[in-house]
Amino acid sequence: MKLIPTTSNNQPKTKKKMNLFDVYPLYDITPVKALDCTITDKNGVEYLDLYSGHGVISIGHTQPDYVAKLKNQLDNLGFYSNAIQNPLQVELAEKLGKLSGCEEYSLFLCSSGAEANENALKLASFHNGKSRVIAFDNSFHGRTSAAVAVTDNKKIVAPINAQQVVTFLPLNNLDLVETELKKGDVTAVIIEGIQGVGGLDEGTAEFFQGLEKLCAQYEAVLILDEVQSGYGRSGKFFAFQHHNIKPDVITLAKGMGNGFPIGGILISPKFTASHGLLGTTFGGSHLSCAAGIAVLDVIEKQKLIDNVNDVYAYFLEAIKQVPEVVKVKGKGLMLGVEFDFEVGPLRKKLIVEKLIFTGSANNKKLLRILPPLTIKKEAIDTFIVALKESLAELKA
Ligand code: PLP
Secondary structure, rough: OOOOOEEEOOEEEEOOOOOOOOOOOOOOOOEEEEOOOOOOOOOEEEEEEEEHHOOOOOOEEOOOOHHHHHHHHHHHHHOOOOOOOOOOHHHHHHHHHHHHOOOOEEEEEEEOOOHHHHHHHEEEEEEHEEEEEEEEEOOOOOOOOOHHHHHOOOOOOOOOOOOOOOEEEOOOOOOHHHHHHHOOEEEEEEEEEOOOOOOOOOOOHHHHHHHHHHHHHHHEEEEEEEOOOOOOOOOOHHHHHHHOOOHHHHHHHEEEEEEOOOEEEOOOOOOOOOOOOOOOOOOOOOOHHHHHHHHHOOOOOOOOHHHHHHHHHHHHHHHHOOOOOOEEEEEEEEEEOOOOOOOHHHHHHHHHHOOOOEEEOOOOEEEOOOOOOOOOOHHHHHHHHHHHHHHHHHHH
C-alpha cells in the first residue's frame, strides 16, 4: 500500500495550485504592453488593435495624459466610500453633461455595463411600480440578474434569472411594441443604441422616435443602453443622438474609463432621487472618476468624435476594394463587416498571421471592427491589405 502524506487535519498533502475557472476561450497571445492602437506581446510582436478589448479602449491604450492623471490620483487618494464629499464625481458629471449635451440628466456611478443596466431597470420599476420589460431580439445587456434576463441568449440565463418577466420583440415593429405596452404592466423598454455582440443591427430613426412617444403614452421608461455605442463610438456622443430623441435613462460603461472599470446611468429629471434608492461600494471611487475625467478631456481636446466620422467615411470608401464584403453595418467606429460565409477562420488568420485584432458577433458572418477612437486612416489601409490577402489565401 502506498502511503500518502497527510496534513494535521488528515487531508492528503498534494501539491496543487489554484486554476482559473475556465470560462473564456483564449487566443495564445500574451499582451504585455500597449500604446494607442498597438499591442505588444511577450515576444515583442506588435498587433494592430481594431477591437479595443470588446470596445473598451476609447482614447487609445496608455494615453499619456490619462496615465498621468491616474498615477497622480493614486498618489493622493484612490478610494473612499460614497459617504463623503467627492468633488471628482461632480467634475465628472459636469464634463459628461457638457460633452454629451445631456446637462439636464443626473449621473449615478457604478462599475460596469451590467450594473448600469441593472440599476436602470431597478430605477424604472421603483418609478412606475411595474415589472415586465420589453427587450429586443439579439440584444445583449450584461450578465447580472435583470440585465441577463433582458439579454436574448438563453445559454447565459440561469434559472434564478428566468423569474424576470421579459418580452422579446423584433426591432423596428412599433405595432408589436404598442400591443405589449397597452397591457399596462411594462415598466421599461430597453434597447441598445446600436446592437453590439448581436451583430450591429439597429432601430431606424422612426422606430426610436416611436418608442419615445409610446413609452411616454403608456408610462413605461425608455432605457437606452449606450454601454458600447456611447462615448463617441457611433460618430455622435450617444448613438441615439442620430435619431433626435431624449431617452428617460441612458446607460454607460466601456469607453467611459478606457479600461478602468467605471459605468454610469444618466437619469432624466422626471425621476426623484431619495437616499438609499441606489447604491454601490466601488462606484464613483476617486480613481475611477480620475479615469472618467481624463477620458472626457482627451475626447474633447483631440476632437476624437470628428476623427471617428473622418475614419468612418474613409473606411466606407476603402472597403469597396473588397468585393467579398456583402454589407457594412453599424456607424462610426462600431462596425460589422458582413460576408456570405462564416468568418471564424478569417478572423483567426487576421490575428495570428496578419497581427490584427478584430471581433466576432452572434451573427457568425460578421467581423466586428471597434478600434480605439484615435485610429488613423493608415491603419484602415493596413487592415484592407491584410483582409484582401487573407481572403485570397483562404480561397487558395
Ligand atoms: N450592454 C452592452 C450593449 C454591452 O455590449 C455590454 C458588454 O458587452 C454590456 C451591456 C455589459 O457590460 P459589462 O460587461 O461591463 O457588464
